[in-house]
Amino acid sequence: MSFLIPDALAQGEAAAAGGDPLLALLPLVLFAVVFYFLLIRPQAKRQKEHRKMVESLAKGDEVVTVGGIGGRIADLGDNFALLEIADGVAVKIRRAAVESVMPKGTLKDL
Numbered sequence: 699m700s701f702l703i704p705d706a707l708a709q710g711e712a713a714a715a716g717g718d719p720l721l722a723l724l725p726l727v728l729f730a731v732v733f734y735f736l737l738i739r740p741q742a743k744r745q746k747e748h749r750k751m752v753e754s755l756a757k758g759d760e761v762v763t764v765g766g767i768g769g770r771i772a773d774l775g776d777n778f779a780l781l782e783i784a785d786g787v788a789v790k791i792r793r794a795a796v797e798s799v800m801p802k803g804t805l806k807d808l
Contacts, residue, residue, distance in 0.1 A: 752793050755779065760800040763791055768805060
């Protein structure tokens, strides 16, 4: 019947002897380990440091927000802070929006 096309024979024994199935999962496991150490772990560390910095905010600290607004903290609440950005000008921001705490006297130089 298959005069021009040779029959395809199943290679059951050759395919089964291809190797250990756990060895086939090794690249996937290595990829997961590299992904964890290069991406997940450093991000978790940065989040932990930012959370610690936000919790340690105090009245009078000079800060810069994520949006680039610099000012002095006039009042603190549980979730919000009142940021004085100029004499008589204050804005209410989320505490989590604080990007960094600046050294004392930085705003006077500006």
